Amino acid sequence: MVAYEPTTFSRQSMNNVAGIIDVSPEINVKTAILQLPNIPLPVGFEDINDYLSAAFLAFMARICCLKTVCVGILANKNKIPDVALPLYSDICPGLFKINIHDELSSILNFCQKSLQKYHSSYSFLIDMFYRYPELRGRKQVPHHNIVLGCLIKKSSEIEFVEKVLHDSNILLLFENFGTEMHLLYNERPSQDFEHIKSVLKHFPTFLKSMVEIGNDAKLSEVSMVSTEEMPKLYPIYTYPEIIAESPFTAFETQCMATPNNIALTSTQCSMTYKQCYNEVKRLAKLISDRDLSPQFGNKIVALHLPNSLAYVISVMATVHADKAFLPLPLDYPPERLSFTMKDADVNIQIMTTETYERSDFTKIKNIETRVGIVGDEDIVIVEFKAEDKSVERNQREPKRRSSFIPMDDDIYYLMYTSGSTGRPKGVQVTKTGVLNLSRAQIELWGLNENDTIAQFASIGFDATISEIFTALLSGANFSSSAEE
Numbered sequence: 001m002v003a004y005e006p007t008t009f010s011r012q013s014m015n016n017v018a019g020i021i022d023v024s025p026e027i028n029v030k031t032a033i034l035q036l037p038n039i040p041l042p043v044g045f046e047d048i049n050d051y052l053s054a055a056f057l058a059f060m061a062r063i064c065c066l067k068t069v070c071v072g073i074l075a076n077k078n079k080i081p082d083v084a085l086p087l088y089s090d091i092c093p094g095l096f097k098i099n100i101h102d103e104l105s106s107i108l109n110f111c112q113k114s115l116q117k118y119h120s121s122y123s124f125l126i127d128m129f130y131r132y133p134e135l136r137g138r139k140q141v142p143h144h145n146i147v148l149g150c151l152i153k154k155s156s157e158i159e160f161v162e163k164v165l166h167d168s169n170i171l172l173l174f175e176n177f178g179t180e181m182h183l184l185y186n187e188r189p190s191q192d193f194e195h196i197k198s199v200l201k202h203f204p205t206f207l208k209s210m211v212e213i214g215n216d217a218k219l220s221e222v223s224m225v226s227t228e229e230m231p232k233l234y235p236i237y238t239y240p241e242i243i244a245e246s247p248f249t250a251f252e253t254q255c256m257a258t259p260n261n262i263a264l265t266s267t268q269c270s271m272t273y274k275q276c277y278n279e280v281k282r283l284a285k286l287i288s289d290r291d292l293s294p295q296f297g298n299k300i301v302a303l304h305l306p307n308s309l310a311y312v313i314s315v316m317a318t319v320h321a322d323k324a325f326l327p328l329p330l331d332y333p334p335e336r337l338s339f340t341m342k343d344a345d346v347n348i349q350i351m352t353t354e355t356y357e358r359s360d361f362t363k364i365k366n367i368e369t370r371v372g373i374v375g376d377e378d379i380v381i382v383e384f385k386a387e388d389k390s391v392e393r394n395q396r397e398p399k400r401r402s403s404f405i406p407m408d409d410d411i412y413y414l415m416y417t418s419g420s421t422g423r424p425k426g427v428q429v430t431k432t433g434v435l436n437l438s439r440a441q442i443e444l445w446g447l448n449e450n451d452t453i454a455q456f457a458s459i460g461f462d463a464t465i466s467e468i469f470t471a472l473l474s475g476a477n478f479s480s481s482a483e484e
Contacts, residue, residue: 003068003095004070004093004095005070006070006071006072006143006144006145006146007060007064007066007068007069007070007071007145007146008145009063009064009195009196009199010064027162027165027166027186028186028187029158029161029162029165029184029185029186029187030184030185030186030187031182031183031184032182032183032185032197033180033181033182033183034180034181034183034200034201034203034204035179035180035204036052036174036178036179036180036181036203036204036207037204037207037208037211038178038179039178039207039208039211040211042108042215044108044109044112045112048174048177048178049150049174049178050112050115050116051108051112051178052174052178052181052207053111053115053148053174054108054111054112054115055108055111055206055207055210056148056172056203057069057071057096057098057111057115058098058104058107058108058111058210058219058222059202059203059206059224060146061096061098061100061107061219062100062206062219062220062222062224063199063202063206063224065100066098067097067098067099068095068096068097068098069095069096069098070093070094070095070096071094071096071144071145071146071147071148072091072092072093072094072144072145072146072147072148072168073091073092073093073094073115073118073119073147073148073149074090074091074092074147074148074149074150074164075088075089075090075091075092076119076120077090090160090163090164090167091144091147091164091167091168092118092121093144094114094115094118094148096110096111096114098110098111098219099219100218100219100220101218101219101220102218102219103215103216103217103218103219104210104213104214104215104216104217104218104219104222105215105216107219108215115148143167143168144167144168144169145168145169145170146168146169146170146172147164147168147170147171147172148172149171149172149173150173150174161184165184165185165186166186169185169186169193169196170183170184170185170193170196171183171184171185172184181200181203181204183197183200202224202225205223205224205225205226205229206222206223206224208226209222209223209224210222245435246319246431246435247319247412247431247434247435247438247469247473248316248319248320250435250438250473251277251316251469251472251473252277254273254472254473254474254475255273255274255276255277257475258273258449258475259272259273259274259277260272260273260274261273261449261475261477262477263275263276263471263472263477263478264276264309264312264313264375264477264478264479264480265309265452265477265478265479265480266308266309266375266376266479266480266481267376267481268376269309269375269376271309271375273475276313276316276472279313279317279374279375280313280316280317280320281317281320282317283313283314283317283374284316284317284318284320284321285321286381287301287317287318287321287323287348287350287381288321288322290347290348290381290383299322299323299324299411300323300324300325300326300344300345300346300347300348300414301318301321301323301324301325301326301346301348301349301350302325302326302328302340302341302344302346302348302349302350303315303318303325303326303327303328303349303350303459304328304330304337304349304350304351304355305330305350305351305352305377305379305459306330306352306377307455307458307459307464307480307481308375308376308377308480309374309375309376309377309480310352310374310375310376310377310379311459311480312375312455312468312472312478312480313374313375314350314374314379315413315468316472318350319412319413319431324411324412324413324414324428325412325413325414326340326344326346326413326414326415326416326426327413327415327459327460327464328340328341328349328459328460329458329459329460330355331458332460336424339424340416340424340426343416343424343426344414344416344426346384347383347384348381348382348383348384349381349382349384350379350380350381350382351379351380351382352377352378352379352380353378353379353380354378356380356382376480410430410431410432411428411429411430411431412429412430412431412433412434413429413434413465414426414427414428414429415427415429415460415462416460429462429465434465434469435469437466437469438466438469438470438473439473441466441470442470442473442474445470447470447471447474447476448474448475448476449474449475449476450476451471451474451476451477452476452477452478452479453467453470453471453476453477453478453479454467454479454480454481455467455468455478455479455480455481
């Protein structure tokens with residue numbers, strides 16, 4: 001009695017809470033009937049109802065993946081005098097230890113013997129909760145989730161069912177010589193049993209599978225999904241033919257398909273897909289004109305920008321210029337910023353004019369190109385001379401090997417780790433990875449031109465790449481809130 005905890009189905013906890021909230025004494029009995037397959041009575045069983053009850057316990061262990069199944073058993077009160085009937089419980093708590101990796105034959109035999117034990121032990125006095133200290137504080141009659149048993153046909157059958165459902169959620173009865181399973185439950189406004197019924201609908205399939213697979217098989221091998229249901233519940237996904245293209249090519253296709261749709265919005269301005277594409281091409285030409293360092297085959301452009309439309313346009317312009325971009329958030333400390341640029345051997349950086357004017361480039365030879373307003377920011381392209389970059393710092397610091405690895409042709413951007421486990425490391429992300437992720441997310445989330453995607457993540461996190469490309473490749477509106 002102490003170990004008894006009613007077995008519930010997955011996602012059923014809300015139903016239990018609803019039952020606690022609904023304290024109405026009124027019982028509104030509803031019945032659902034499930035047709036069961038006409039199966040031969042196995043050897044060792046004398047009654048089909050006993051077999052079905054044992055099979056149902058095995059089903060509960062299989063579908064709930066539990067080693068202990070706790071269900072209520074209708075008590076046998078035939079030998080109890082009528083005057084004493086109210087003193088005895090109508091439901092006996094049944095506890096069954098079942099290992100789903102055991103053979104079906106041993107599990108069914110165990111369940112049959114356990115059920116017979118509960119039937120032969122009759123009932124218990126409800127005042128035992130007062131007589132045993134370990135049971136004190138518990139409700140006199142435990143609340144059950146599922147109760148198994150057989151009803152004796154009598155005039156007070158309805159009253160008895162209502163009494164049982166007062167202390168349980170479901171009463172399961174096997175009727176018509178084992179061809180039907182009756183599901184009786186108390187319909188409450190605050191409680192929904194549709195999920196429970198949908199789970200129990202797999203029991204007929206479970207019975208068929210038991211007969212087909214044989215009693216020598218393990219319980220874990222019994223299927224609960226029919227051959228007809230399998231394609232519906234677990235459809236074989238047919239992957240669409242993938243056209244070899246880059247994310248930017250997909251962006252160009254979207255711009256041609258919806259040129260007048262809004263692509264980018266912020267608190268300062270908005271741009272159509274056509275306007276966005278023109279801005280991307282203008283900035284891409286300025287990037288292509290820069291002379292990148294040939295060291296390590298480097299082609300990285302650092303983007304030291306706030307969350308803004310200018311950042312989105314800079315990302316698309318960089319990849320259109322066949323360069324890889326390196327996001328550098330504005331909140332990076334100077335030491336982290338200097339390390340990252342040096343480690344990645346960056347020669348070109350795009351930043352806002354405001355950030356450029358606040359920066360100290362007196363010890364570094366550089367060439368700056370004023371770009372003007374791009375989206376919602378006034379930006380500048382800064383080119384650093386490789387032979388003069390951080391000369392003084394290089395003399396002060398001991399030489400150490402860069403963690404940078406030569407990039408392949410498919411690289412799209414470089415993202416540095418946080419460095420929490422040591423030195424930050426640059427992670428190369430390919431254009432095929434960006435394209436596949438964006439397409440999968442667009443399909444999974446059902447994104448289209450009617451959607452708006454907000455820029456939420458910092459540019460230092462991969463999530464912002466997902467935000468940008470899922471928006472621009474699906475025709476959605478990308479909305480940016482500029483950093484204060």
